Amino acid sequence: MSQPVPPPGNPYAQGASDPSAGQNPYAQGVPGQQPAGQNPFGPGASQQPGQNPFGAYPPAPAPAPRRNNVGLGILAAVAAALVTAGIYGAILGGIEAQIGWAAVGVGFAVGFAAGKVGGSNPALPVVSALLSLGAVYLGQLVGIAVYASKEFHVSFTDIFLDDFGGLTTAWSEGKDVMTFLFLALGAAAAFSGAKKAAA
Template identity: 40%
Template sequence: MSQSYPPPPGQPQQPQQPQYGAPAPGAFPAPGGYPPPAPAATGNAGLAIVAGIVVMLIVAAIYGAILKATDGATIGYAALALGAAIGAVMGKIGGRNPAVPVIAAVLGLLCYYLGGILAFAFALGDIANVSFFEAFFQHFDLLNEGWTKSLEAIDALFFILAAAGGFSTARKLAG
């Protein structure tokens, strides 16, 4: 390592060289300096999944009650809203994790399915004069069979809407 000594009196001082890796004088970009650093990945994907499941169960119950009240008349925008509700919560909590929108889409699909099953459970409870819990937990096979037979071609679009709502909302709201 070399040491530099001050020049003898009467001799001009040498300009100091910039350190290795430092920008040369005058090499700074336009006013405003360097661009800000890229934002770090934020959010908690595990908590987002738990919150998404909780929201899925709540929204599916509400959707099932709406389906029962409308005698099973499906509403296309409702399927989109199911996924969007799940995606909004997951996107805000999960941040920029790339798995969060995919899981939100899957939960949107499950929510649409579960809402339909719950509507059948509410109806079966009324028809057979049994509690909702008995209809749901003891006769799930009948509920699934009845719901499956009630599906129409348009329901494929509703599944797609539920998944798309979850995926796109989670992706857009990722913080």
């Protein structure tokens, strides 16, 4: 009895004359299938090697140029010293007492203004500390004048402008350890503020 011969071209028959005999038509090499080891859904499916499949990232911004203008920094520090001295004096005269945080605020404002405008010049923290000493001292004089104007019912401007020598005498007679401590706190805060603002 003869064995039936499978029809020619049957890809599933054993020993068929098809050149791909013995191979699974659903295995590798089927047209349209990705090569072995490559994920058709991976990032390399449609992009070139090294290309970001989610789009290019924007370039990092260039660093800002460092400021270094000593003159403008000193002018800013002087302006801050005058403004904060007036505020500091008004606080002292209003509450009739000295408070450390106010002196620290004066110094930090002076140093911050110098560093923000003038940049990282190493002279600015030192200049800021010196200007802060003057600002705290001037603020204490303003505070004495504010207190005296309330106590003696005299105009503040008359006391501050016409009797400035009397104010300095009153400051000298009333100074104590805390007075110099507040001066030092203001200077330290100015030095630190200038460093931080220029960073």
